[in-house]
Structure formats: structure tokens, C-alpha cells
Amino acid sequence: MTRRSTLGARNRGIPEATVARLPVYLRALHTLADRGIVTVSSEELAAAAGVNSAKLRKDLSHLGSYGTRGVGYEVQYLVYQISRELGLTQDWSVAIVGLGNLGRALAGYGGFASRGFRMAALLDADPAIVGERINGLTVEHIDKLEHVITDCGISIAVLAVPASAAQAVCDRVVASGVTSILNFAPVVLTVPDGVDVRKVDLSIELQILAFHEQRKAGGPAGVEHEYLEAVDGQ
Amino acid sequence: MTRRSTLGARNRGIPEATVARLPVYLRALHTLADRGIVTVSSEELAAAAGVNSAKLRKDLSHLGSYGTRGVGYEVQYLVYQISRELGLTQDWSVAIVGLGNLGRALAGYGGFASRGFRMAALLDADPAIVGERINGLTVEHIDKLEHVITDCGISIAVLAVPASAAQAVCDRVVASGVTSILNFAPVVLTVPDGVDVRKVDLSIELQILAFHEQRKAGGPAGVEHEYLEAVDGQ
DNA sequence: CCCTGTGAAGCCATTCACAGCT
DNA sequence: AGCTGTGAATGGCTTCACAGGG
Numbered sequence: 001m002t003r004r005s006t007l008g009a010r011n012r013g014i015p016e017a018t019v020a021r022l023p024v025y026l027r028a029l030h031t032l033a034d035r036g037i038v039t040v041s042s043e044e045l046a047a048a049a050g051v052n053s054a055k056l057r058k059d060l061s062h063l064g065s066y067g068t069r070g071v072g073y074e075v076q077y078l079v080y081q082i083s084r085e086l087g088l089t090q091d092w093s094v095a096i097v098g099l100g101n102l103g104r105a106l107a108g109y110g111g112f113a114s115r116g117f118r119m120a121a122l123l124d125a126d127p128a129i130v131g132e133r134i135n136g137l138t139v140e141h142i143d144k145l146e147h148v149i150t151d152c153g154i155s156i157a158v159l160a161v162p163a164s165a166a167q168a169v170c171d172r173v174v175a176s177g178v179t180s181i182l183n184f185a186p187v188v189l190t191v192p193d194g195v196d197v198r199k200v201d202l203s204i205e206l207q208i209l210a211f212h213e214q215r216k217a218g219g220p221a222g223v224e225h226e227y228l229e230a231v232d233g234q
Numbered sequence: 235m236t237r238r239s240t241l242g243a244r245n246r247g248i249p250e251a252t253v254a255r256l257p258v259y260l261r262a263l264h265t266l267a268d269r270g271i272v273t274v275s276s277e278e279l280a281a282a283a284g285v286n287s288a289k290l291r292k293d294l295s296h297l298g299s300y301g302t303r304g305v306g307y308e309v310q311y312l313v314y315q316i317s318r319e320l321g322l323t324q325d326w327s328v329a330i331v332g333l334g335n336l337g338r339a340l341a342g343y344g345g346f347a348s349r350g351f352r353m354a355a356l357l358d359a360d361p362a363i364v365g366e367r368i369n370g371l372t373v374e375h376i377d378k379l380e381h382v383i384t385d386c387g388i389s390i391a392v393l394a395v396p397a398s399a400a401q402a403v404c405d406r407v408v409a410s411g412v413t414s415i416l417n418f419a420p421v422v423l424t425v426p427d428g429v430d431v432r433k434v435d436l437s438i439e440l441q442i443l444a445f446h447e448q449r450k451a452g453g454p455a456g457v458e459h460e461y462l463e464a465v466d467g468q
Numbered sequence: 469c470c471c472t473g474t475g476a477a478g479c480c481a482t483t484c485a486c487a488g489c490t
Numbered sequence: 491a492g493c494t495g496t497g498a499a500t501g502g503c504t505t506c507a508c509a510g511g512g
Binding site for chain 1: 257328334339340415422435444445448
């Protein structure tokens with residue numbers, strides 16, 4: 001058994017599953033705070049976040065003992081602790097690469113700058129887009145990528161480029177010092193150790209839904225119709 | 235121990251984690267097929283999909299024994315089997331509700347209609363947007379939601395509406411018969427049993443990246459600076 | 469001999485249930 | 491009396507390692 005600090009839970013090594021839920025709790029807490037609610041029980045907060053209360057308590061216990069037995073959690077205090085744990089008490093400069101429809105939508109997304117994230121640069125390869133002003137920022141040519149990333153101290157890059165360009169752009173942002181990437185291109189990116197990639201993929205999400213949808217309707221189709229019939233024309 | 239069919243693995247009950255990876259394998263297979271590759275080993279396919287080969291083989295084993303020992307998997311055959319399992323051999327009609335920046339980006343997304351998904355309806359509440367033509371479809375007023383969903387046989391809805399409207403829109407699409415929802419609004423949706431919801435949330439993804447980014451830089455900030463200083467007035 | 473398919477082991481996450489603090 | 495924090499139990503997923511077919 002691993003020995004821990006005597007004083008409660010100053011534990012480095014928060015489970016990944018917990019980390020993924022902290023932002024959800026944080027949002028729920030902000031909503032409660034806006035309604036002027038001062039204290040919340042694990043039961044109530046769990047309901048607001050769409051999880052069960054045991055999971056919520058276990059998750060929060062990884063950060064420390066921030067609740068009061070018999071009472072619950074102080075909303076503002078928990079907001080602060082989760083924000084600090086997630087690294088939102090400091091500002092992160094974010095660059096968006098690729099300003100097609102999706103990139104523009106992301107650039108215009110409000111809740112973005114709201115907490116901890118500063119949209120610091122927009123980059124695109126298309127001369128027709130370069131120079132355009134979007135949400136108060138001028139789109140720079142991707143040739144300046146290395147320069148811009150270094151100058152603005154950007155550590156997080158959002159890739160909204162075509163699939164065919166994604167790996168090359170990824171390599172360049174990594175070479176420039178970016179260590180976190182949010183990838184919207186439908187490709188598996190290869191990065192060195194120490195670089196984190198998260199993927200958002202509409203098409204994959206739809207396919208997962210289709211699987212469950214089909215299941216509700218009673219198992220896969222084509223069980224009795226042969227593979228060769230199906231490929232035939234294809 | 236659960237008794238299984240004697241004949242290998244015609245197993246209903248594919249693990250959720252596997253289902254989530256099947257679309258990735260499918261995309262990798264399509265890429266291989268485009269390059270004219272006929273046969274692939276688990277090692278090669280796993281590399282293309284960004285997983286290890288043991289996981290890939292275990293995943294595929296849940297669908298059946300579609301490989302050949304000593305050889306590998308036939309690309310086209312595997313494409314067909316995974317497509318069928320995911321329910322992509324039939325067409326699904328999808329509605330997008332909310333045609334702000336994000337909704338437009340989604341509506342214009344090509345790889346969408348590509349395999350199995352037909353964009354069947356666009357809906358919005360804003361009179362300035364209703365009537366507009368996007369990607370060959372006319373935006374309908376959200377008043378017609380129930381009508382459109384029933385008529386077009388829509389079972390999957392994509393919500394790209396403001397957070398404040400999301401639950402209400404969700405309730406309406408569910409009442410109209412939709413049983414799968416892809417939610418881009420930053421709220422936790424409540425739905426009846428039997429309805430699947432998947433969430434895509436830019437802000438959450440960024441916060442998860444920030445957590446790891448902060449960790450690389452050496453643990454949470456503000457450990458030695460007190461909570462009360464930070465909130466000040468509180 | 470190569471590569472798949474799979475028991476078995478190990479690891480991580482969720483859930484239960486209650487001791488202990490307020 | 492109420493609610494948190496947490497050991498212990500459970501269940502699911504990943505990884506190992508190899509039996510067995512081609």
C-alpha cells in the first residue's frame with residue numbers, strides 16, 4: 001500500500017476520470033453561485049452535475065477535505081479549489097489554427113475567454129482569410145506560426161484544419177513549444193511524449209449514437225444478407 | 235459465469251469502450267483501402283488507429299473471428315463488418331437544431347453525409363435565420379420541430395442551441411420520438427431512459443488540457459497563497 | 469514461424485455501506 | 491441527526507502471454 005501524506009489528501013495523481021468530471025462540477029457550482037446558493041450537499045451537487053453522490057464525494061476527496069460533515073460544501077470555496085486544481089487561476093494563451101467554418105465558430109465562442117483561456121492568435125494558410133478580423137483578432141498567415149506561438153507564449157493549440165494538413169501543422173506547433181493540442185481534424189495525431197492531445201470528432205460521436213440506435217431497433221441489420229451482396233457494386 | 239453461444243462470438247453486449255474505438259478503426263481501414271491495401275495485420279492497423287495491437291485484437295474479437303491466423307485481416311471485409319455492427323449499412327436521418335456559427339459549421343461538414351448519415355432538417359428559432367438555405371437545405375422555424383422530426387423520420391438530433399434553450403429543445407425532440415442526441419450546449423441534459431445523449435464541450439476539453447499543462451509546469455499554483463486573498467471580498 | 473484469438477492477471481473506476489465528525 | 495470521507499467490494503477495461511490455426 002502506498003504511503004500518503006499524513007495530512008489528509010494532498011495527493012498528486014488525481015484519476016483521469018475524475019479530472020474529466022471536475023469541469024462539470026465547476027460549471028454546476030457556478031450556476032449555483034449565480035443563484036446565490038452558499039452551501040450545497042453532495043447529493044444536490046451530484047444531481048446538478050448528472051452523476052451519483054458517491055462518485056462526486058470520491059472525486060472531491062482526491063482534492064482534499066473541503067466539505068463539512070453534516071452540512072455540505074461551501075460553493076465559493078469549492079469553486080476556488082477546483083479552479084486551482086484545474087489550473088484556471090492562471091491564464092492560458094490559446095491559438096486557433098484553421099479558420100474555416102469550424103474555426104470561426106470556435107473563435108466566436110464566448111464561454112472561451114470566460115475562465116482562464118485567452119484567445120491569443122488565429123492562423124490560417126488561405127490568403128483570402130489571412131488579414132480578416134475575427135472577434136477582435138487579425139488572422140495571421142501560418143508562415144508566422146513559430147513566431148506567433150513563441151511571442152504570445154502559447155501552450156495550447158486548437159487545430160481546426162483539414163485532415164490532410166493536421167499532422168504537419170501538429171508537428172510545427174509542437175516544434176514551437178506547444179504541449180497541449182485540441183484536435184478537431186478527423187485523424188490520429190502522432191506526438192512526442194509529454195504532449196497531450198484531445199480529440200473532438202463529430203463523425204465518431206454520430207457513429208457511436210448510430211450503434212446504440214440500431215441496438216434499440218434490434219441488433220445489426222444484414223445478418224441474413226451476405227457480405228458479397230453488399231459489396232457487389234461498391 | 236454467463237453462458238455464451240457455442241459458436242464463437244456472436245455476442246450482444248460489446249463493451250462501450252470498444253464501441254467508441256470502432257469508428258477509429260473504420261476510418262483507418264478506409265484510409266488503407268484508398269491506398270489499395272488488401273490485407274492488414276493487427277499490429278499495422280493498431281498503429282494506424284493509435285492503439286496497441288492487443289487491444290485492437292480484443293476489440294475485434296467481440297465482433298467475431300474475422301481475421302486469418304498467420305495473415306491478418308482483409309481490409310474490405312473488416313470495413314463491412316464494422317460498418318454493419320455500427321449500424322452504418324442503413325441511413326440515419328439527422329436534424330441540426332440551432333444554426334449559429336457552430337450549427338452552420340456542422341451543417342457544412344462534409345464527412346457527415348459521407349457514410350450513413352443524411353442531414354435531413356435544419357431548425358432555428360431566429361426569424362433572421364429561418365428561410366436561409368444552407369448546404370442545400372432550407373432552415374425551418376423551430377415551431378415546426380415536431381412536424382419535421384416525424385415527417386423526416388429523424389432519430390438523431392444535433393443540438394447547437396444556446397445553453398439556456400438546450401433542455402427545452404431536448405424535451406421537445408425527445409417527445410417527438412428522437413432517441414439519440416448529440417449535445418453541443420454546455421449543460422447537463424436530463425432525458426428519459428432509452429434516450430442516449432453524447433456531449434461535446436470545447437470548454438471542458440480545454441480545462442482538461444489546462445490541468446495536465448499545469449501539472450507539467452509543477453503542480454497547482456496558489457498552494458502558498460491563501461484562498462481569502464484570492465476571493466478578497468468574500 | 470507468423471499472427472490471431474483469448475484465458476488470466478492486473479489495473480482502474482464505480483458503487484456500497486458505514487465510521488466518524490459537526 | 492445529517493452528511494462527508496473512505497475502506498472494501500464489485501465490475502469493467504487493458505495488458506500480458508501463449509495456445510493453436512494457417
